Amino acid sequence: MRSLILASLMGATALPVLAQEVNVYSHRQPELLQPLIDAFTAETGIKVNVAFVDKGMVERLKAEGDRSPADLVMTVDVARLGEVKDAGVTQAVTDEALTVVPEGLRDADNQWFGLTTRARIVYASKERVADGEVTTYEDLADPKWKGRICTRPFTHDYNVALTAAFLKHHGAEETKAWLEGVKANLAKKPEGGDRDQVKSIWAGECDISLGNTYYMGAMLKDDEQKQWAESVRIVFPTFAEGGTHVNVSGVAMTSSAPNKEAAQKLMDFLVSDEAQKIYAETNNEFPVSDHVERSELVASWGDFTADATPLSEISALRPEALKLIEEVNFDG
Template sequence: MRLMTMALLTGTAAMPALAQEVNIYSHRQPELLKPLTDAFTESTGITVNTAFVDKGMVERLQAEGDRSPADLIMTVDVARLGEVKDAGVTQAVEDEALDAIPDTLHDADNQWFGLTTRARIVYAHKDRVADGEVTTYEDLADPKWKGRICTRPFTNDYNVALTAAFLAHHGAEETKAWLEGVKANLAKQPEGNDRGQVKSIWAGECDISLGNTYYMGQMLADEEQKEWADAVRIVFPTFEDGGTHVNVSGVAMTKSAPNKEAAMQLMDFLVSDEAQRIYAETNHEFPVVEGVERSELVQSWGEFTPDDLPLTEVSKLRPEALTLIEEVNFDG
């Protein structure tokens, strides 16, 4: 028996260690994350498995409970990050490396962390809109824009977040009046996506539209859409008492996290200078870590001052913002 025990111990010691892995549930297409995860695996030897969960992420995590294989959630928009926190499917993370993320771009309870930012800007026709004609978000309600604005539905997450930020700056009464003013200036009923609005500008249907900055990079890389992008320039409007509205792509650790240590290593990597450059360049976004340079293309769009309103405040006001959007029947 002693010999058998020794043999088992010897055999166990000789067995290779189990390979480490991290499992991600992502709202973003896996190919957008692949440059990041490949670099992490090359650096650490830890395998990263990414599952694209476009809809029903919260419901899936709740159904899986403690048996969920997911370690991390990677998604876009403060609404989705707030949703997973409110659903109780994430856990707080305390880590020195994550201190590099500005306070305005992570959850106050450390349940989620912004990794890149994107600005909600105005796409303006190069010839039909004069330099300096667009200055503030408030200005979009000015009658001078009547029949000149295109936008995707305002019930879309990105426009709800912008409206929530407007609400934080101005209160409900002014926000409702602003929504009514912008609606009165629309060239057509809200439809489609941000790139579709730029196409409408190119086609002469309107002069300006709201959109996220990174769509410019995506359009310039597309043979058909490049012509649309070449017809417009990016303008960074501000709130009258603030800066330019930004939103985030971000990460949160799940409550179950079966591979917590490896997942923590990946979170640390995501705020490293190397990963910040890869992520920002791949998706034409802005790094959140100070000192990491933007890509050459993103730098060409110009400088702006991000609004200093914490995104946790934006997240809290989203339900009220959506109610106001529906009250004015903005998309009707």
């Protein structure tokens, strides 16, 4: 059985290890990365091979061990970045170019680095929710929202990270009470993804939902989903004594990294102004670099102040946050 598992992990999408190439295991669909890869290869001549690893990335890297062909891991959400670090399958990278990433958006031990940010916001019905009616994350537990909130499962990484941030601000007792309050306000059982919640608002099943900002851009490009997007507006709630919760897509170098020098060049490129502009225009995300402007569409959503809590501290609290979510049986 163990041999079969290893064969499954290492077989179908194994990547070649060749000079002047970089091998990437990615949670993101390769087509989202292709414009960046094309620009990097055109500039450096270094080929980039991307294997889409939707599930079991940590297990795969641990099974491959020192024989892993992967140089870099690219993933979304601080929880997943923390997971690969905690598994011991990454290494620290110290490089001047990477200091463009703000301290709060990179690992304190330089094991992972944010490449883009997205805010965890509220999508609010234009028809049924007044301007200023939603102001804070704490407010979502107010009984005035009873039967009016939709959300994807809270055990999903995006909501675990939000809960971990709430935990950092308020402690376990208040966080559990908040989770119970939000659950009591749900219009229906948590299910689906962030875009499904916007569809539910459009259909009149609820009035507000939690979601990531970039989904608005994705919906506006889809003929069917555009009407969902146009039925809501983006609201940037804050913590009562903080800012708006943000998360990242990020990169980490694997502990095995057979093409370390070329991989380092790709990491440096991904935080360059050129790459950050590509991210901003194609993926509807916020650049981590202060040197790069948001795209016109993203800028149209409005300004906000990001919460100052370092994401490495939020990542460390995710096991406790998940435990609280399960204690209140939020998704049940």
